[in-house]
Structures are given as structure tokens and as C-alpha cells.
Amino acid sequence: MNITEKILARASGKTSVSPDDVVFVNVDKVMVHDVSGPGVMAVFEKLRKKGMIIDKIWDPERVWVAEDHFVPAADKISAQNIVSLTNFTKQFGIKKHFKYGMGQYGICHTLSHEEAMVLPGEVYVGGDSHTNTTGALGAFAAGLGHTDVAYVLLNGKIWFKVPETLFFKINGKLPDHVMAKDLILKIIGDIGTDGAAYKTMQFGGTGVSEMSVESRLTLTNMTTEAGAKSGIVEPDQKLRDYLAARGVTKYDEVHEDSDAQYEKIYEYEGSEMEPIVAKPFSPENTVVARDLSSVELDKAYIGSCTGAKLEDLQAAAKILKGKTVKIRTEILPAAMSIFRKAMDQGLLKIFMDAGVVVGPPTCGACCGAHMGVLAKDEICISTTNRNFPGRMGHVESQTYLASPLVAAASAVTGKITDPRDLK
Ligand SMILES: CC(C)[C@H](C(=O)O)[C@@H](O)C(=O)O
Numbered sequence: 001m002n003i004t005e006k007i008l009a010r011a012s013g014k015t016s017v018s019p020d021d022v023v024f025v026n027v028d029k030v031m032v033h034d035v036s037g038p039g040v041m042a043v044f045e046k047l048r049k050k051g052m053i054i055d056k057i058w059d060p061e062r063v064w065v066a067e068d069h070f071v072p073a074a075d076k077i078s079a080q081n082i083v084s085l086t087n088f089t090k091q092f093g094i095k096k097h098f099k100y101g102m103g104q105y106g107i108c109h110t111l112s113h114e115e116a117m118v119l120p121g122e123v124y125v126g127g128d129s130h131t132n133t134t135g136a137l138g139a140f141a142a143g144l145g146h147t148d149v150a151y152v153l154l155n156g157k158i159w160f161k162v163p164e165t166l167f168f169k170i171n172g173k174l175p176d177h178v179m180a181k182d183l184i185l186k187i188i189g190d191i192g193t194d195g196a197a198y199k200t201m202q203f204g205g206t207g208v209s210e211m212s213v214e215s216r217l218t219l220t221n222m223t224t225e226a227g228a229k230s231g232i233v234e235p236d237q238k239l240r241d242y243l244a245a246r247g248v249t250k251y252d253e254v255h256e257d258s259d260a261q262y263e264k265i266y267e268y269e270g271s272e273m274e275p276i277v278a279k280p281f282s283p284e285n286t287v288v289a290r291d292l293s294s295v296e297l298d299k300a301y302i303g304s305c306t307g308a309k310l311e312d313l314q315a316a317a318k319i320l321k322g323k324t325v326k327i328r329t330e331i332l333p334a335a336m337s338i339f340r341k342a343m344d345q346g347l348l349k350i351f352m353d354a355g356v357v358v359g360p361p362t363c364g365a366c367c368g369a370h371m372g373v374l375a376k377d378e379i380c381i382s383t384t385n386r387n388f389p390g391r392m393g394h395v396e397s398q399t400y401l402a403s404p405l406v407a408a409a410s411a412v413t414g415k416i417t418d419p420r421d422l423k
Pocket residue numbers: 035036069127128129130367
């Protein structure tokens with residue numbers, strides 16, 4: 001069995017499972033946020049109207065809540081949603097509620113690794129499509145809809161069809177001007193946005209073992225954009241060190257068998273990778289950044305669960321040091337812990353000296369919610385993960401997806417720029 005099959009077998013109490021088997025698994029952790037939380041509450045209300053008594057959930061210790069999409073409250077509705085969410089966690093005794101404006105809050109998928117909310121070998125589900133991100137910690141991590149999350153909250157279990165696994169073998173280290181973002185955009189460009197529909201995308205090879213945990217998280221985050229059920233990387237010493245730095249050393253790692261099977265193996269030569277950009281209006285619409293050097297921009301956005309981890313900010317700072325941005329540029333660290341490290345490392349000063357606006361951790365403009373959404377015809381380069389029509393604002397705005405290096409270099413020139421071409 002491969003790692004995904006082994007985790008699902010263990011969680012369903014079976015000695016072995018195969019792709020397409022339907023298993024009923026015990027869930028280890030569940031997450032809801034300020035959009036999916038109210039959605040799940042609405043499901044509970046519906047069930048109550050049908051006469052069901054819901055006065056407790058399965059295990060409040062295994063549930064955690066993040067306020068991230070509409071914080072700081074964007075309008076009256078989102079302000080009310082935060083209040084409802086707080087009542088919800090109080091009612092059910094959920095203690096791990098990361099509140100905006102209090103302590104280590106941040107984007108849910110960033111908290112999952114920064115605060116070590118999920119551990120290797122676990123089955124983790126969340127009310128958000130990018131829950132896949134956390135598979136980089138060697139867990140089975142998948143997003144669910146409101147009804148399924150409600151079911152898990154009440155029963156602690158859920159069914160899955162065991163996915164087929166596509167294995168992406170990366171040979172050799174990525175060059176300095178290339179980031180994990182370029183690699184995953186290249187992969188999505190190759191297989192398409194339905195290329196991994198209901199499958200697991202597993203990443204391995206020397207290119208991945210050489211990669212930081214944060215880079216691996218960028219790969220798994222965007223498996224959602226290829227339609228994948230989950231994304232995963234096998235645990236190794238780098239992951240153990242990452243978790244130990246967060247005070248966690250006890251967990252039950254799962255490793256695959258030496259004769260693990262995959263539906264298909266794709267190979268990429270890491271050293272041959274180039275900066276890649278996805279043009280509007282799909283993450284699969286990829287070209288090399290240099291082919292877009294005539295595209296004039298209105299805005300650069302460095303934020304989101306995909307593109308505002310510490311190393312993303314460090315990459316942006318490497319480019320922006322001593323430079324001035326030519327277009328509106330925002331940098332929103334993905335969590336408070338990262339914001340603090342960026343401050344301690346002097347990155348915020350570099351950004352502000354370059355004329356960048358630094359904002360609080362939030363999903364913000366990534367999903368067109370607030371905090372700098374785009375006007376009609378505006379063109380943005382963004383480190384986020386989606387660029388569908390209207391994703392970051394007006395339905396006739398345009399988003400180009402790129403790595404933090406490309407986004408920062410483009411902020412300096414005002415045009416899409418390969419970091420190698422920045423003078
Ligand atoms: C709002 C939320 C449910 C949504 C998701 O599920 O992914 C958002 O995070 C996104 O990235 O589009």
C-alpha cells in the first residue's frame with residue numbers, strides 16, 4: 001500500500017485497502033472557519049427543525065476553529081458571522097478557536113502547520129477546499145462540504161472512496177529563481193484542472209526531500225486546483241524537525257510499503273524548472289513568466305495560505321530590498337506567527353521602505369472578499385491559488401498566478417517579470 005492507503009486502512013480498522021474501496025474512517029481532527037462554520041450551523045438548524053436534538057458534538061477536543069476569510073470583519077454580515085461562530089464554539093465547548101485580533105490567529109491552512117494542529121498519520125477534514133494543504137505533514141487531509149462536516153462533528157466518522165494515487169517524482173533541487181509554486185503551476189498546466197479528479201497527488205523524489213516543509217505545503221495546497229481529493233508527502237527528518245520546532249514530538253507516522261503502487265508516476269527534472277505564471281482565467285493556463293513580459297499590471301498581491309508563508313515573505317524581501325514598487329502592492333503574512341518572524345527578521349521594514357502596504361493575516365482579497373479587491377479591467381499578479389473570473393474582485397478583472405519571487409519582481413517593474421531579468 002502507498003501512504004494514503006495505509007492511513008485510510010488504519011483509520012478504518014482494516015489490514016489493507018485498495019483504490020475504489022469505500023471505507024468508513026475515524027477522523028482525528030476537524031476544522032471549520034468563519035464561512036464554513038455558519039454553513040455547518042445552518043445544517044444543524046435544519047436537523048433540529050426535523051426534530052433532532054443536537055446539544056453536543058462528538059469530541060470538542062478534536063475540533064478547531066479559525067477566523068480567517070472575512071477578518072477584520074468586512075461588513076455587517078461578516079461581523080455577525082464571527083459572533084455566531086463564537087456562540088457556536090462556546091455552546092459545544094470547543095476551546096481551540098483562533099480569534100482574529102487575539103494571539104496566534106491566521107489562515108486556517110497556515111495554522112494547521114504553524115500551530116501543529118494536525119500531525120503525521122492523522123485523518124484531517126476541514127470545511128474548506130484547500131484542506132489538502134496539510135497533507136504535506138504526512139496526514140490524509142481533505143476538504144468536505146457543510147453537510148459532511150456536520151456529520152463528522154456529530155459522529156467522528158466519515159466515508160471516503162480510497163483514491164488512486166498519482167506520484168510526482170521530482171529529480172533534483174529547484175534552481176534559486178524557481179519556487180515550489182512554479183513547479184505546481186507547471187504540473188497543473190500539464191495535467192489540467194481535472195487531471196487529478198478524486199485522486200491523491202503524492203510528491204516525492206530528491207527534489208521534494210531537498211525542499212523545505214513550507215515549499216511542500218505549496219505543492220499540496222494547489223492539488224485542489226487539479227481536482228485532487230488530497231495531496232501528500234511522506235514524513236521525513238525535515239518534517240520531524242519542523243514539528244519539533246513547534247514543540248511536538250509525539251505522533252504515529254505512517255510510511256508506505258517498499259512496493260507501494262500508484263496509478264501513474266510523473267517525473268520532473270527539478271533543475272530544468274523555470275518561473276511559471278498562470279494566466280487568467282484558470283490555474284492550468286500556464287506559460288513561462290518571460291513570455292508575459294509585456295503584460296502591464298495594476299497591482300501585486302502577496303498573501304494567502306499558498307503564498308504568504310515565511311519563506312514566501314523572505315523570497316519577496318530578497319527582491320524588494322532597496323527597491324521601490326511601481327504598482328499598488330500588498331503583503332499579508334498568512335498567520336501572526338509568520339508576521340512576528342517577518343518583523344524580527346527585518347522583512348517588514350524592507351517591504352515598507354519599498355512602498356508596500358503590509359496588512360494583517362486574512363484571506364482578504366484572495367477570494368475577492370475585501371482588503372483590496374480588484375476593479376473592472378484591473379490586472380493583478382498574485383501569489384494565491386485561483387484566478388477564475390471574479391475571484392479577486394470584479395468579474396472583468398484579471399489575475400495572473402505566480403511565485404512570490406515573480407510577484408515581487410513584477411511589483412518593482414509594473415510588468416510581469418522573471419526575477420532573473422530584474423536589474
Ligand atoms: C470560502 C471557502 C469555503 C473557500 C474554499 O472552500 O476553498 C475559500 O477558502 C476558497 O479558497 O475559495
